[in-house]
Amino acid sequence: MKYSRQRELILNEVIDSKGHPTADEVYDDLKKTNPSLSLGTVYRNLTQLGKNGMLKKVNIPGDPVRFEANLTDHNHFICENCKKIIDINKDTVKFSEKLLAGQGFKVKSSHVILTGICKECQK
The missing domain is CATH 1.10.10.10 (Winged helix-like DNA-binding domain superfamily/Winged helix DNA-binding domain)
Structure with a gap:
């Protein structure tokens, strides 16, 4: 380029x-x-x-x-109140891949979007 x-x-x-x-x-x-x-x-x-x-x-x-600009493998949390998008470590959702592997699936990639209320909006 x-x-x-x-x-x-x-x-x-x-x-x-x-x-x-x-x-x-x-x-x-x-x-x-x-x-x-x-x-x-x-x-x-x-x-x-x-x-x-x-x-x-x-x-x-x-x-x-x-x-x-965060090029690491990660997922996102979106606050339903302020709409802020927060990067979360991929390890926080690895349990899903392990569960699926135990059922015979081979997960090649995943992207999880979690939603809820962020710390700041809970105050």
């Missing part, structure tokens, strides 16, 4: 967000300091960065596609 200043800005925006921004959120944040940046450029570059393994797409039913 060829270097471009805009691609670097977009990648750094996702990394610095420490979250799971949508393309629109990345665009809105970068547009403030880069007025010539277009939404199409953000979408194209996020897609390219995902295809090249520099970002991950996060697909949540009923939500726009989000992107993250």
Whole structure:
């Protein structure tokens, strides 16, 4: 993948967000300091960065596609109240794979989305 200043800005925006921004959120944040940046450029570059393994797409039913810089194998917890997406260690749901293995299944990959109320919203 060829270097471009805009691609670097977009990648750094996702990394610095420490979250799971949508393309629109990345665009809105970068547009403030880069007025010539277009939404199409953000979408194209996020897609390219995902295809090249520099970002991950996060697909949540009923939500726009989000992107993250955490490339480790993990799952997500979504707060039903504030809609925050929190990365959770894959080991927290390994029991499912072990249970299925005991029933003769061979799990090759999984992505679990847990929902509930986060610590902050419970206060």
